[in-house]
Amino acid sequence: MRDVAVIGVGMQKWGELWEKSLRDIFTESAMLAIDDAGVDHIDSMYVGCMSSGLFVGQEHLGSLLADYLGVAPIPALRVESACASGGAAFRQAFFDVASGANDVVLAGGVEKMTDIDGGGATFALSTAADAEYEVYNGVTFPGLYAMIAVAHMNAYGTTREQLAAVAVKNHKNGAKNPHAQYPFEVTVEQVLSSVMIADPLTILDCSPITDGAAAAILCPLDMVGDFTDNEPVKILSSAHATDSIALHSRKDLTWLSAVAKAGQIAYEGAGLTPSDLDFVEVHDCFTIAEIAVIEALGFFEKGKGGTGAVSGETAMGGRIPVNPSGGLKSKGHPVGATGIAQIVETVTQLRGVAGERQVDGAKIGMTQNMGGTGGSCVAHILGKA
Amino acid sequence: MSTSAKYWRGIPQRYRLEAERCASCGMEFFPPRLVCSGCGARKFMPIKLNDHGKLLTYTVIRVGPSEFCEQTPYAMGIVELDGGVRMTAQIADVDFDTLEVGMPLKVEFRKIREEGQAGILCYGYKFVPE
Numbered sequence: 001m002r003d004v005a006v007i008g009v010g011m012q013k014w015g016e017l018w019e020k021s022l023r024d025i026f027t028e029s030a031m032l033a034i035d036d037a038g039v040d041h042i043d044s045m046y047v048g049c050m051s052s053g054l055f056v057g058q059e060h061l062g063s064l065l066a067d068y069l070g071v072a073p074i075p076a077l078r079v080e081s082a083c084a085s086g087g088a089a090f091r092q093a094f095f096d097v098a099s100g101a102n103d104v105v106l107a108g109g110v111e112k113m114t115d116i117d118g119g120g121a122t123f124a125l126s127t128a129a130d131a132e133y134e135v136y137n138g139v140t141f142p143g144l145y146a147m148i149a150v151a152h153m154n155a156y157g158t159t160r161e162q163l164a165a166v167a168v169k170n171h172k173n174g175a176k177n178p179h180a181q182y183p184f185e186v187t188v189e190q191v192l193s194s195v196m197i198a199d200p201l202t203i204l205d206c207s208p209i210t211d212g213a214a215a216a217i218l219c220p221l222d223m224v225g226d227f228t229d230n231e232p233v234k235i236l237s238s239a240h241a242t243d244s245i246a247l248h249s250r251k252d253l254t255w256l257s258a259v260a261k262a263g264q265i266a267y268e269g270a271g272l273t274p275s276d277l278d279f280v281e282v283h284d285c286f287t288i289a290e291i292a293v294i295e296a297l298g299f300f301e302k303g304k305g306g307t308g309a310v311s312g313e314t315a316m317g318g319r320i321p322v323n324p325s326g327g328l329k330s331k332g333h334p335v336g337a338t339g340i341a342q343i344v345e346t347v348t349q350l351r352g353v354a355g356e357r358q359v360d361g362a363k364i365g366m367t368q369n370m371g372g373t374g375g376s377c378v379a380h381i382l383g384k385a
Numbered sequence: 386m387s388t389s390a391k392y393w394r395g396i397p398q399r400y401r402l403e404a405e406r407c408a409s410c411g412m413e414f415f416p417p418r419l420v421c422s423g424c425g426a427r428k429f430m431p432i433k434l435n436d437h438g439k440l441l442t443y444t445v446i447r448v449g450p451s452e453f454c455e456q457t458p459y460a461m462g463i464v465e466l467d468g469g470v471r472m473t474a475q476i477a478d479v480d481f482d483t484l485e486v487g488m489p490l491k492v493e494f495r496k497i498r499e500e501g502q503a504g505i506l507c508y509g510y511k512f513v514p515e
Contacts, residue, residue, distance in 0.1 A: 119451035126450050132395060133416065137474045137497060137509065138446065138453040139461055146444035147463060154442070154486045199445040199481075248463045248471040253442055 001098040003221035005232040005385060008037025009344040014181045014212035014332035022056050022112035023068045025213045029337075030069050030108055033215035038228040042217070043102035044075045046092040048085030048109035049336035052078075054124035056115050065108070082128035082371030083285060085109060086339025087240075087378030090216065094238050094380075097218045104227075109341070110213040111334035121209050125335070128372040130246040142206055142286065144247050144373045146198035149288040151253040153200075155303065158291065160200055162306035164191035166287035167204050167329055169309040173316060174326020176356040179341075181210050181332030191287075205287040210332030214340035216347070221385060232385040233347045236364070237269025238378075245375030254303075256374035259296035266366065266379040267298075274298040277381070278362040279349060280320060281342040283370045284327040290314075293368055294322060297379075316357065324349060324357050339369035339378060346382050392505050399509035400494060402436065404470060405429035415470045436492040437515070438466035443476065443484045452498050464490055464512055477511040489515040 010032025017025055026047065034042065047065055052058045059078075066076035079089040086109030093107035113121055126135045129144060152158045168188055174180040191204040224232040241261035244250060250257070267273060274297060282297070284290035291305035299320050300308055308314040314322035325331050325345040328338055346365040348354045359365075363384050370377040397403040404415040409426035415434055420427055443462035446453070453459070460476040462484070476484065477495060490512040497509045 117451075118448070119454050122448065123450040123452070134473045135450070136395075136399075136507075137461070137511075138449065138456065138459060139473055140446055140448065140450055142448070143444045143446045143461055147442040147461070150444060150486070151442040196445075196447050198447060201444075246473070248441075248473045253463065 002100060004094050004097045004218055004235045005221040005224050006216050006235065006343065006347050006382065007219055007224055007228050007230055007232055008033045008039070008217035009215070009347045010036055011179055011212070011214035011341055011344050013179050014210050014334060016114045017211035018114060020211070022052060022058065022110055023064060025112065025211060026065050026108060026110040027068050029213040030106060030215040033106065033217050036230070037217035039104050039217060042071055042074065042104050042106045044096055045071070045106035045108065046089040046096070047076070047078050048087070048089035048339055049078050049111060050080060050082050050085045051124045051127060052112070054127065055121070056112050081376045081378070083283065083335045084339060084369045084371035084376045084378050085336040086214070086341070087367065087369030087380070088339070090340060090343055090380065091238050091240055091378055093218050094235055097220060103219055103223060105218045106215055107218060107340060107343070108213065108215040109337035109339055111336040112211050113209045113334060114211050118209070128245070134246055140198060142198040142201050145286040145288050146201045147247065148253060148292060148373065149200055152288060152292065155254055156306070158306035160192065161188060162291070162310055163200070163205055163287040164188045165309035166284065166290045167191045169315055170284060170323050170327040170329040173324050173357055174330025177326045177331055180326045180330050181208055182330050183326070201286060201288070207285045207328035207333035210334040212332055212334035212337045212341070214337045214344050216340060216343050231351050233350045233382050234385040236272070236381040236383045237266045238380050239263070239265035239269060240376070240378045241265065242376050243374055245372050247373045254292065256292050256296040256370070256377070258374050258377040259293055259368060259370060262377040262379040263297040263368070266381050270381040272364065272381060277320065277364050277366050279324055279359045280322055280366040280368065281325060281345050282322055282327070282368045283338070284323055284329050285333060287329070290322065290327065297368060316359065321359050324354065324359055339367070342367035342369055343380065350382060350384050389505060392507065402434040402492065402510065404432050404434050406432050413468060413470050415472060434470055435467040438464040438490060438492070440484070440486060440488045440490055441465050441471065442486060445481050456498070460484060462490070462512060466492070475511045476513070478513045491515055
């Protein structure tokens with residue numbers, strides 16, 4: 001396997017992009033990444049997208065997007081693992097380069113979620129859960145994570161205020177991110193008093209419905225100088241694990257075992273431990289998700305994740321800054337694009353060009369992207385080359 | 386619109402709680418599977434689930450998916466049935482303020498939803514307080 005670097009990244013401001021179609025928002029981010037990398041061609045591409053069929057009535061994305069990016073007839077493939085589709089696409093691009101099959105590969109992600117109404121979007125997202133034994137009975141994603149929250153609160157005494165502190169912290173970071181959909185700060189009181197979605201989660205505990213895309217260019221580490229003067233970022237490890245997609249099938253409703261497994265593989269692959277990381281971008285689709293993830297990744301003891309945002313340990317300048325980008329919570333969550341946007345943020349941080357939200361001296365960062373309630377998880381560790 | 390096959394093939398589980406026990410390691414599965422995720426064996430014995438259990442976790446859905454928008458708010462929970470199988474369903478006939486982890490519930494046959502445009506009336510299981 002060859003060492004692989006990320007040499008270009010691109011994304012634009014996320015939000016309700018009613019004037020642009022899926023193909024437009026993907027192509028804009030892909031062009032930014034290609035220009036950032038300085039490459040004059042790509043050999044293949046992988047695009048993470050969860051549900052273009054339900055959101056915009058369009059499948060067959062690989063070819064469509066290769067055509068509109070002007071790179072057909074190269075091989076181009078859409079990759080799906082629910083909300084982990086972007087991370088999964090990045091992992092396929094990594095393998096494509098590492099194996100020697102291709103040299104310059106684009107990993108992208110896209111989701112266009114506002115072409116349907118809220119009920120339709122809620123249904124489309126719910127297909128990441130078990131359609132016949134969860135969704136049939138009326139469950140939603142906020143509902144599933146609410147049930148994780150209630151189980152966590154019951155088992156460990158996690159409080160409503162601890163959940164809110166995650167939203168407050170991520171919005172504070174996101175307020176400094178020019179790409180964020182909701183770049184403003186919120187208070188604990190605002191989170192607690194906002195409209196209830198699925199008890200105990202309010203709308204400010206939930207990541208939003210977002211249109212957005214992101215892209216990255218990968219190449220062999222020893223070829224970086226052929227394309228760019230950018231400081232290369234090396235992929236230190238890539239990991240992927242699965243679990244039952246039905247929440248009720250898990251022995252411990254508070255524990256994300258696929259996240260723990262992917263984290264373990266990522267740490268072993270890079271020869272690192274959690275304390276070696278300078279920051280981490282995690283999948284905070286709901287406030288309780290960040291709490292459960294930072295436990296599964298080993299930054300906090302099982303059951304203690306709720307203390308992270310309250311104590312400041314996960315804040316900028318804390319022991320382990322979590323979601324310097326603002327996370328899914330503030331930046332937005334166009335599901336298929338999220339995993340790639342985590343890579344974009346990590347590369348930006350490792351290059352030291354994150355501006356006001358720069359993690360001082362960042363040398364090693366991790367991304368954690370999960371599908372459903374943790375039925376799939378993709379993790380990558382990236383470092384300064 | 387979905388065809389009726391998608392609905393009627395789920396009837397043994399949704400109407401009668403038909404499940405299976407691995408003939409090799411004894412692990413119980415609802416719905417039935419072809420391969421035991423515990424030991425890898427492929428032979429199973431049919432069983433009927435116990436219809437009593439306890440609530441492991443719950444929520445109240447205030448914003449529902451399109452097919453359930455008219456039913457909100459409704460309570461949902463994950464219940465562990467006596468015997469160990471767990472399932473997700475609505476909790477009917479309950480005052481939301483009385484929901485608590487550990488409360489005993491039983492499984493009842495109920496209408497789940499109606500498909501639009503003169504589609505199928507969909508039945509299945511819900512939990513109700515003991």
